[in-house]
Structure formats: C-alpha cells, structure tokens
Amino acid sequence: MRAAGEKKVTTSAGRNELPTRAPRKRAGRGAARPDDADEVGLDALVGHAGYAVRRFQIWIFQDFVRTLASVDIRPTQYSVMTVIGANPGLSQMAVAKRLGIERARLVHLLDSLEGRKLVRRIKSKTDRRSHALHLTAQGGLSLAKFKQLAAEHERHVEEKIGKGNRERLLQILAGFT
Amino acid sequence: MRAAGEKKVTTSAGRNELPTRAPRKRAGRGAARPDDADEVGLDALVGHAGYAVRRFQIWIFQDFVRTLASVDIRPTQYSVMTVIGANPGLSQMAVAKRLGIERARLVHLLDSLEGRKLVRRIKSKTDRRSHALHLTAQGGLSLAKFKQLAAEHERHVEEKIGKGNRERLLQILAGFT
C-alpha cells in the first residue's frame, strides 16, 4: 500500500551501479578528507563476509518486494505460502521450524494471509491444540502467480551477479536452506 | 538439518505427495503428513537465492553478535567504527552514505558509541552544520580488539562454508560492498 514513491525504478532494475568501484587511490590518511562516499575506504570492512552478505540481502529483499508489489506479497509471506502449498496440513509449529521463524511471528503472518483468503487454519481433530494449514483455492491460484513474479525476481538476481555466480551462490549456501 | 538427500522435488507440476514415511514417534496421523520439520519439503523455495541468503545472513549475524558479545559490539556498530577509523574526519552524511544506512539511524548509533567514549563528534570549522567523526584514543584501542574478534568470527564462517567458498562468496558479492 505504499506505492507512493513511484520512483523511476524500472522492472528490470538491474545493472544500476554495480561496477562503480573506481580503482582510485586509497583514501590517504591524515590530510586527505574524503567527503564523497565513493572515495571512502572501507579497509577492514571489505573482506568481511557478513558485510557483503548484508548489503546483498538488502538489495535482494528490496527487489523481491518491488517485483511482487503488484500482488502485495513479501518474502516471508511467500515462503510461508510456498511451504504450505507444498506440504498441506502442516501445523504452525512445523512451518515455523522449517522456515526458521518464531511461531509467535507466524501467528500474525497467518492472520494476514487468512484475512486475505489465501490460507486456512483448520482445527486438527487428532491434536486439538494445533491447526492444519492449507491453501484456499484462491490461495493456490494466487501462489502460481506469485511464483511467476518470484521467478522474474530471480532473473533480476541473475542480471545483477551473473547466472553462473547465482548458481554458485546457491550451491555454497545450500546448507542453510 | 542439512536435508541431505532431499530430492523429493518431483518436477511434475502436480502435487508432490511426500514419500510415505513410516510414522515415527507420534501416534499415526492417518494421512501421510510430515510433522517434523526435517521432512518438510521446500519445493520452490530451494533455488531462491534470497531465501538462502536470508538464512545465511541470520546465521552470520548471530555468530558475529555472539563472538563479539564480550565487547558488546554489533555488526552495524563495528562497521561504523571501522569506517571512521579508516577515514577520520568524515561527516555523518558521508559515513551513512558509504555504509548504506540512514543518517537518522546513524544519529543513535553515534550517540551510543560516543556515550561509550569510543568516537567523538567534533564540530567542523569549514561547515558548521556537520560533524567530523573521529575515534577516541580508547576507541582506537578498542577497535583493534574488535577486529581480532571479528577475524575470529570470520574463521567461523570459513569453518561453516569452507575457505574457498567464502572467498568465492566475497568475490561474487564484491559489487555490493
């Protein structure tokens, strides 16, 4: 519901400023006073995996949100629906554990999705504490659309870091999924 | 939880009924329904770079916080001090731009660091709007210690994904730093 920005972000959104890194001289210590951020040396920060990953994560997140803005689905919502769609009848606990999110957080997520008639909580008969999660008919249809857009987002990632690098990345991080 | 032989991704577009596992601990559920998160298929989620990166980012973040817990320094604080240490005299705007954080947010960050006598805001004489940021003597000493711990954290990353993979990762994501 934001969309107020209406920035000139095209749907392709790739190749904006990747190779900016001008091989300029390192910011000289002492007298030099780099005012432009482009000239600021990072020193020890480069070489930290966490920093690079954080920046990349932010970029990916924003592109995902932007690409799926028309359907108003955020990454976490998408992951929840995907898991439920692939494993109907899961309990909230199971979904939370699988996605590594707090079950407390999943409550709000599902409230929202259920309010939009995408997901249903059905009381389990075998365990009256838990809910069996299912996609609604509309939810299934919608998820198909979401997946299309998510695939488009994935193409943006390819454009940004290269197809081979993306696959390599997935391979390296396969242990965390 | 590595989900080793996980190849239950039946590419046939239809439903992929999970391979019937013998019901383990809990009383039989009647229908084949995975209760344990370990058995839950992710389907389309695997293959999404954003998901893998997010999980990895969370892991890295937590390890960083844990490794630097003794000095009570969080990733963002570390990045701010590193940049200031490498480029003394920077303005808040320059630091914020370089690290990709909001200048509004940097205010609180610096309030905290200045309160701990690690950095100083010195009024610029050339531009009385801005502050020149410097590490205090204690801040410089502390940063050296922080860097040691950060290097230890980085070793944890190596242990987790492998030395070569870590370097490849940094290489792939170099454009985002």
Add this chain to the structure above:
DNA sequence: AGCAATTGTTGTCGTCAACAACAATCTTTG
C-alpha cells in the same frame, strides 16, 4: 538578499528476531 539544498536531529511507522507468559491441550509417569 533571496531561495534551494544540505546536515544533523527528532519522531513516526512497519518489519523482524528474541523472549516471556499464558491457556488449552497432549504426553509421560508415578
């Protein structure tokens, strides 16, 4: 001088991880 832009600051809003506490409901065990 006048007006737009920048800088630091304050504040709000929404997302997210991490806990804590609780009622309802299993499961275990004495």
Add this chain to the structure above:
DNA sequence: CAAAGATTGTTGTTGACGACAACAATTGCT
C-alpha cells in the same frame, strides 16, 4: 488414573533496523 511435564497457539514486550517526514541551522547558488 491423576499429577507433572511438555507442546501449541496466542498475546505482549523489547530492541535493532529500514524508510519517511519534518524541522532548525547552515551553506550554496543566483
């Protein structure tokens, strides 16, 4: 079987964080 313990969904709080909006002081531009 009944009490004790554990689990599930829920509500609430805390704190870090990104995104904005508005503002005063200051600078730059014309």
